[in-house]
Amino acid sequence: MAHIEIREPTFYILSALATGPKHGYAIVKEVGEMSHDRITLRVGTLYSALERLTESNLVRIHGEEVVDGRLRRYYALTDTGAGALRDEATKLAAASRQAIARLGTWTPSPALRGAWA
Amino acid sequence: MAHIEIREPTFYILSALATGPKHGYAIVKEVGEMSHDRITLRVGTLYSALERLTESNLVRIHGEEVVDGRLRRYYALTDTGAGALRDEATKLAAASRQAIARLGTWTPSPALRGAWA
DNA sequence: TGATATATATCGGTCATCGTAGTATCTTCA
DNA sequence: TGAAGATACTACGATGACCGATATATATCA
Numbered sequence: 001m002a003h004i005e006i007r008e009p010t011f012y013i014l015s016a017l018a019t020g021p022k023h024g025y026a027i028v029k030e031v032g033e034m035s036h037d038r039i040t041l042r043v044g045t046l047y048s049a050l051e052r053l054t055e056s057n058l059v060r061i062h063g064e065e066v067v068d069g070r071l072r073r074y075y076a077l078t079d080t081g082a083g084a085l086r087d088e089a090t091k092l093a094a095a096s097r098q099a100i101a102r103l104g105t106w107t108p109s110p111a112l113r114g115a116w117a
Numbered sequence: 118m119a120h121i122e123i124r125e126p127t128f129y130i131l132s133a134l135a136t137g138p139k140h141g142y143a144i145v146k147e148v149g150e151m152s153h154d155r156i157t158l159r160v161g162t163l164y165s166a167l168e169r170l171t172e173s174n175l176v177r178i179h180g181e182e183v184v185d186g187r188l189r190r191y192y193a194l195t196d197t198g199a200g201a202l203r204d205e206a207t208k209l210a211a212a213s214r215q216a217i218a219r220l221g222t223w224t225p226s227p228a229l230r231g232a233w234a
Numbered sequence: 235t236g237a238t239a240t241a242t243a244t245c246g247g248t249c250a251t252c253g254t255a256g257t258a259t260c261t262t263c264a
Numbered sequence: 265t266g267a268a269g270a271t272a273c274t275a276c277g278a279t280g281a282c283c284g285a286t287a288t289a290t291a292t293c294a
Contacts, residue, residue, distance in 0.1 A: 005282095007124065007250060011212060018219035025272050034215060045251050047274070052250085069259050070272050082223050089216040092209045095128060098151065099206040102135035106199050122251095124281060142241050162282050164243070169281085186290050187241050 004056050006088050009041055010049045014058065014077065014085040021062040023072035024050065050075055058084050121173050123205050126158055127166045131175065131194065131202040138179040140189035141167065167192055175201050 006014070009031075016022060016030040024046055031041040053059035058081030062074040077085070123131070126148075133139060133147040141163055148158040170176035175198035179191040194202070 005250065008212075009251070011216070015212070015216040015219055018216065019222050023272080025270095028272095042252060042254095043273075044253075044275080048250075068261095068271080072272070077223070079225050082220060082225070085216055086220055089213040089220075093213040093217075095125075095132070096206040096210040096213065099128070099132040099135065099202055100210075102132055103199060103203055103206075105136050106194070108196050108199070122281065126282070140241080142239095145241095159283060159285095160242075161244080161284070165281080185240080185292095189241070 001056050004052050004058075006084070008039070009045050010053070011085075011088060011092075012039060012041065013046065013049055013053070014081060014088075017059065017075060017077040018082065018085060021074045021076040023065075023074045025072075027075070053081065057081075118173050121169050121175075123201070125156070126162050127170070128202075128205060128209075129156060129158065130163065130166055130170070131198060131205075134176065134192060134194040135199065135202060138191045138193040140182075140191050142189075144192070170198065174198075 004010075012031045012034060013027055016027045016034065022030060024043075028041045028043065028046060031039055050059060054061065054075070057078055059075050060078050062076035064074065065072045121127075129148045129151060130144055133144045133151065139147060141160075145158045145160065145163060148156055167176060171178065171192070174195055176192050177195050179193035181191065182189045
């Protein structure tokens with residue numbers, strides 16, 4: 001149950017699961033929709049992340065189902081996982097607000113005279 | 118000038134520079150203050166990040182100065198760097214808001230009867 | 235004199251993610 | 265009929281940002 005790092009793809013996986021249990025392929029689709037297709041969750045990233053998240057008790061296997069001859073393995077957020085997602089989101093929001101505030105003081109470099117046609 | 122990834126420490130470095138040029142050690146101190154000492158920027162991380170950021174034109178060397186017999190090398194955000202920080206902050210804010218909204222539907226698991234004293 | 239603060243340099247190791255390939259089933263359509 | 269594409273999971277080497285530790289040097293303070 002060691003500490004794991006939550007980067008962008010893992011954050012989106014947790015966020016995808018926040019509205020209810022989903023199987024792997026559904027998570028890929030959900031992340032695509034959530035990000036307006038700006039993020040493509042790679043399957044290699046997904047399944048290794050799910051393994052880590054399960055290992056560290058942020059996510060648990062919720063059950064399996066065979067649909068049309070294909071296996072679906074469902075994953076669900078644990079209470080710990082929901083808490084971790086909330087903490088992470090809060091941290092990101094604070095860092096973001098702070099950066100925008102600091103940028104408020106930003107003065108762009110003056111354009112160079114004659115530097116363009 | 119290839120694409121570089123901005124994780125938490127690098128985000129804070131850019132944010133530290135958003136209020137004006139700073140030398141390396143000052144960046145370490147600033148990040149400590151900005152994060153209320155929740156983040157310790159490692160010097161190895163700092164200098165390798167500054168090299169990457171300079172390489173990709175998000176940051177530039179602003180000048181050097183010797184104070185009390187010690188070298189200070191100043192770094193400044195470029196216009197490109199300020200734009201990258203703003204973009205990144207905006208992205209984080211959106212992902213964060215979305216996660217919090219999705220968690221709004223979250224229902225904690227019912228406590229098990231008799232699971233505690 | 236020895237510890238702490240200031241300031242930068244270097245480098246092996248870790249680990250989340252990328253990128254790609256593989257296996258298998260079902261549907262669609264020419 | 266058979267090729268293409270969507271669905272669904274597995275596996276693995278490479279990449280790169282960051283960690284953690286060490287090194288060097290000067291100034292300050294107890």
